[in-house]
Amino acid sequence: MGGNVEILLTEGAIVTQDEDRRIIKNQDVFIKDGKIELIGKNLRENADLKINCRGKVIIPGLINLHTHSPMTLLRGYADDMLLENWLKEKIWPIESNLKAKDVYYGALLACIEMVKSGTTSFLDMYFFMDEVAKACKEVGIRGFLSPGILEFGTPEVKDVQDQMKMSKEFIDKWRGDELITPVLGPHSIYACSKDTLLEIKHISEEKDALINIHVSETRKEVVDSEKKFGMRPVEYLDGIGFLCDRVIAAHCVWLTRREVSLMAKKDVKVAHNPISNMKLASGGVMPLPEMLEDGVTVGLGTDGAASNNNLDMFEEMKVAAILHKAHRWDPRVANAQEVFDMATLKGALALGRTDLGSIEVGKTADLVILNEKSVRLRPLHNVISHLVYSAQGSDVWSTIVNGRLTVFNGRVLGVDEEEVLLKVEERITRLLDNSS
Amino acid sequence: MGGNVEILLTEGAIVTQDEDRRIIKNQDVFIKDGKIELIGKNLRENADLKINCRGKVIIPGLINLHTHSPMTLLRGYADDMLLENWLKEKIWPIESNLKAKDVYYGALLACIEMVKSGTTSFLDMYFFMDEVAKACKEVGIRGFLSPGILEFGTPEVKDVQDQMKMSKEFIDKWRGDELITPVLGPHSIYACSKDTLLEIKHISEEKDALINIHVSETRKEVVDSEKKFGMRPVEYLDGIGFLCDRVIAAHCVWLTRREVSLMAKKDVKVAHNPISNMKLASGGVMPLPEMLEDGVTVGLGTDGAASNNNLDMFEEMKVAAILHKAHRWDPRVANAQEVFDMATLKGALALGRTDLGSIEVGKTADLVILNEKSVRLRPLHNVISHLVYSAQGSDVWSTIVNGRLTVFNGRVLGVDEEEVLLKVEERITRLLDNSS
Numbered sequence: 001m002g003g004n005v006e007i008l009l010t011e012g013a014i015v016t017q018d019e020d021r022r023i024i025k026n027q028d029v030f031i032k033d034g035k036i037e038l039i040g041k042n043l044r045e046n047a048d049l050k051i052n053c054r055g056k057v058i059i060p061g062l063i064n065l066h067t068h069s070p071m072t073l074l075r076g077y078a079d080d081m082l083l084e085n086w087l088k089e090k091i092w093p094i095e096s097n098l099k100a101k102d103v104y105y106g107a108l109l110a111c112i113e114m115v116k117s118g119t120t121s122f123l124d125m126y127f128f129m130d131e132v133a134k135a136c137k138e139v140g141i142r143g144f145l146s147p148g149i150l151e152f153g154t155p156e157v158k159d160v161q162d163q164m165k166m167s168k169e170f171i172d173k174w175r176g177d178e179l180i181t182p183v184l185g186p187h188s189i190y191a192c193s194k195d196t197l198l199e200i201k202h203i204s205e206e207k208d209a210l211i212n213i214h215v216s217e218t219r220k221e222v223v224d225s226e227k228k229f230g231m232r233p234v235e236y237l238d239g240i241g242f243l244c245d246r247v248i249a250a251h252c253v254w255l256t257r258r259e260v261s262l263m264a265k266k267d268v269k270v271a272h273n274p275i276s277n278m279k280l281a282s283g284g285v286m287p288l289p290e291m292l293e294d295g296v297t298v299g300l301g302t303d304g305a306a307s308n309n310n311l312d313m314f315e316e317m318k319v320a321a322i323l324h325k326a327h328r329w330d331p332r333v334a335n336a337q338e339v340f341d342m343a344t345l346k347g348a349l350a351l352g353r354t355d356l357g358s359i360e361v362g363k364t365a366d367l368v369i370l371n372e373k374s375v376r377l378r379p380l381h382n383v384i385s386h387l388v389y390s391a392q393g394s395d396v397w398s399t400i401v402n403g404r405l406t407v408f409n410g411r412v413l414g415v416d417e418e419e420v421l422l423k424v425e426e427r428i429t430r431l432l433d434n435s436s
Numbered sequence: 437m438g439g440n441v442e443i444l445l446t447e448g449a450i451v452t453q454d455e456d457r458r459i460i461k462n463q464d465v466f467i468k469d470g471k472i473e474l475i476g477k478n479l480r481e482n483a484d485l486k487i488n489c490r491g492k493v494i495i496p497g498l499i500n501l502h503t504h505s506p507m508t509l510l511r512g513y514a515d516d517m518l519l520e521n522w523l524k525e526k527i528w529p530i531e532s533n534l535k536a537k538d539v540y541y542g543a544l545l546a547c548i549e550m551v552k553s554g555t556t557s558f559l560d561m562y563f564f565m566d567e568v569a570k571a572c573k574e575v576g577i578r579g580f581l582s583p584g585i586l587e588f589g590t591p592e593v594k595d596v597q598d599q600m601k602m603s604k605e606f607i608d609k610w611r612g613d614e615l616i617t618p619v620l621g622p623h624s625i626y627a628c629s630k631d632t633l634l635e636i637k638h639i640s641e642e643k644d645a646l647i648n649i650h651v652s653e654t655r656k657e658v659v660d661s662e663k664k665f666g667m668r669p670v671e672y673l674d675g676i677g678f679l680c681d682r683v684i685a686a687h688c689v690w691l692t693r694r695e696v697s698l699m700a701k702k703d704v705k706v707a708h709n710p711i712s713n714m715k716l717a718s719g720g721v722m723p724l725p726e727m728l729e730d731g732v733t734v735g736l737g738t739d740g741a742a743s744n745n746n747l748d749m750f751e752e753m754k755v756a757a758i759l760h761k762a763h764r765w766d767p768r769v770a771n772a773q774e775v776f777d778m779a780t781l782k783g784a785l786a787l788g789r790t791d792l793g794s795i796e797v798g799k800t801a802d803l804v805i806l807n808e809k810s811v812r813l814r815p816l817h818n819v820i821s822h823l824v825y826s827a828q829g830s831d832v833w834s835t836i837v838n839g840r841l842t843v844f845n846g847r848v849l850g851v852d853e854e855e856v857l858l859k860v861e862e863r864i865t866r867l868l869d870n871s872s
Contacts, residue, residue: 031513072815075815075817075819075826076821076822076825077817077818079772079821080761080771081767081827082767111795113812116811254502275754278761279757279758279767279770280767281761281766285762285764305558309822310812310825312828315754315828319755319758321630322714323714325714325715325717326713326714328717329717330519331515331518331716373853373854373857375545375549376549378508378511378545378857378860378861379512381513382513382515384510386512389512389515389744389746390744390746392746392751392828392830393828394828394831395830417809417811418809421814425815428815
């Protein structure tokens with residue numbers, strides 16, 4: 001992709017997400033070596049690329065804190081089913097046939113969708129994660145990638161010890177990459193034994209790597225945990241000494257007040273996936289107000305496209321905001337700024353990346369420029385309200401990741417979209433033929 | 437706008453919404469005099485306009501069964517507030533200053549947003565409805581328009597008798613128009629007295645006009661009704677003899693099982709507005725499964741942009757589907773086909789327009805062509821699933837209303853969008869200055 005070019009964005013309205021949540025108008029942003037070098041009026045820096053942002057809104061790149069990117073392959077393949085039937089009859093039979101190339105094209109499709117809809121970073125869990133890394137590099141999106149670790153094997157590696165070995169190699173291979181951050185991915189307490197979880201915790205300390213795990217997504221998980229361990233999932237994870245500030249727990253729907261406090265005490269991060277939880281009818285609603293009260297860092301995720309069924313973080317923000325209002329019978333819950341923070345600053349904090357999530361001098365240049373011509377965004381009473389309640393991914397005009405222009409005027413620059421769409425259909429046809 | 441041209445759509449995949457819900461591929465559609473004249477392969481009709489729909493998906497135009505179109509003016513003006521404060525401190529002070537021209541530009545903005553996002557018909561309630569009618573005609577969208585009737589006056593007309601007189605004149609003026617259908621708009625049981633409601637019912641019979649009313653949106657409305665009338669709202673409306681098959685009741689969140697049966701018995705139609713109900717934290721969830729069980733005709737609406745905050749029926753479908761799954765802890769509730777029916781056939785049925793809502797020979801040509809290149813819609817396992825769970829308004833490529841091309845390739849043909857955006861900002865600046 002060549003070296004970094006210098007970019008000057010001129011006369012944009014910047015949603016900074018700085019400490020004071022300032023929104024500043026008619027500002028230029030000078031980007032150099034992947035960083036935001038200067039912000040101000042009428043900057044006179046020479047730049048290789050000058051982009052006129054007059055009247056446009058510039059926001060920090062959105063952070064999708066939980067997904068399974070290659071599952072775009074299964075978008076719309078099965079809906080409206082009971083979770084158990086959905087998994088056993090539909091999802092698992094297809095996944096058992098997955099080849100590396102399927103994962104590659106599924107991830108490419110996801111990366112294209114994400115970067116076009118304003119997501120610049122995502123935390124992923126799946127198999128064949130080298131393929132996902134390759135897709136990220138080609139599209140130009142920041143991937144926090146965790147190879148899933150499951151006691152009963154993955155389509156890639158059967159034995160769980162081999163999986164952990166592979167995860168270690170994956171970490172060593174990708175550590176230090178400008179776009180890829182390797183992460184550990186124990187699937188859940190029902191897919192990983194206590195020994196496996198503790199070994200992963202140990203690797204996490206040794207390699208200083210984040211841990212991505214599903215926690216208390218369904219009632220069944222909680223009931224099973226109580227039966228098997230005499231404790232609820234979070235209590236169990238705490239009891240075995242697993243919880244720490246490097247753990248990012250997805251879902252956390254079925255938490256007691258005491259478990260929320262435990263999460264806060266151990267500084268465990270949470271990835272909230274409201275659309276997936278609603279669509280799969282996980283039941284209950286994640287206790288967001290209690291989490292915020294206790295200071296838990298909560299980010300936002302779309303989950304995989306098989307249970308959402310798109311990867312649009314704008315849609316996720318809106319549903320997060322309205323779900324908690326409806327659930328608490330209080331429209332003041334989950335206000336627009338809180339939710340926008342979840343999709344930006346809080347996601348960055350969860351990933352241990354304080355250089356992401358806001359537009360400030362010295363920060364990494366991951367940012368998104370919105371199309372000011374969109375009728376959905378008019379009139380402009382309140383930018384944050386529009387971002388959460390009215391905007392959609394398609395309102396994204398251009399995206400910059402790590403100081404590079406990844407999307408310009410709605411087109412992804414690094415890949416041939418139509419070619420990818422054709423390849424995806426080819427892979428899917430093969431998969432369905434082999435599964436039937 | 438000149439006479440009707442003949443249009444030939446070639447090689448599209450048609451989501452017919454016919455009785456068998458057939459999806460037929462590689463079909464041509466010949467449109468003449470506002471009607472669907474022929475559907476078939478390789479039609480050889482001469483047409484003034486031939487549109488290549490190869491690989492594209494053609495669906496019936498979506499029907500927004502409840503909105504207040506000019507409220508786009510207040511999009512994002514106030515959010516995250518208690519309903520009472522929101523109305524008293526924010527919405528009403530602004531509305532009291534509304535002039536006809538404000539309404540005109542607000543409606544224009546709404547019509548542009550709707551027609552670009554696949555809505556071809558909408559049921560509206562507001563003031564200065566001649567202005568809304570004018571906006572509909574200019575953009576080329578089908579408007580079912582009800583001037584709101586409120587005992588305590590509207591910004592247009594103070595006295596309720598004068599309002600009813602004006603409604604009658606509005607009906608006489610617009611009846612028979614190809615795009616505008618005049619409708620009666622008693623706001624609610626708390627804004628209209630028994631006498632007013634009965635007089636409106638009488639006008640409805642005399643003029644054979646539909647009635648658009650808000651019913652049981654909030655708990656407060658129900659409690660107040662019980663205090664004042666000793667009955668719940670639907671029981672009260674039934675008791676005074678108001679309910680009939682011409683009534684379209686918006687919201688219906690707080691209904692008992694008995695009230696649902698009453699609605700079914702009287703063939704009252706329901707406009708479901710899940711996003712607005714969630715955002716305003718109306719509390720509770722409309723009893724959709726019970727309504728469907730009893731055979732109540734339920735359509736879907738966005739409500740006004742002040743409480744949504746966009747007018748995207750694709751988003752509304754998705755939230756409807758996932759809300760009821762989440763509420764009932766059952767992913768089989770509100771399946772994709774049921775929800776798509778609500779946004780098409782059921783909406784048409786509610787409006788008494790069996791010529792709308794499906795793509796069949798002899799029906800009125802209101803249809804929408806989706807962009808097949810959208811990554812959100814790939815791979816194409818299941819079209820109906822994609823329409824409900826993944827698509828967004830921006831996936832609309834072109835829209836045809838009453839046999840006329842209203843949107844082509846994402847652009848509205850009848851109006852200058854940028855001019856409208858400028859005018860809207862002007863009007864809003866004036867309004868805010870006068871309200872502060």
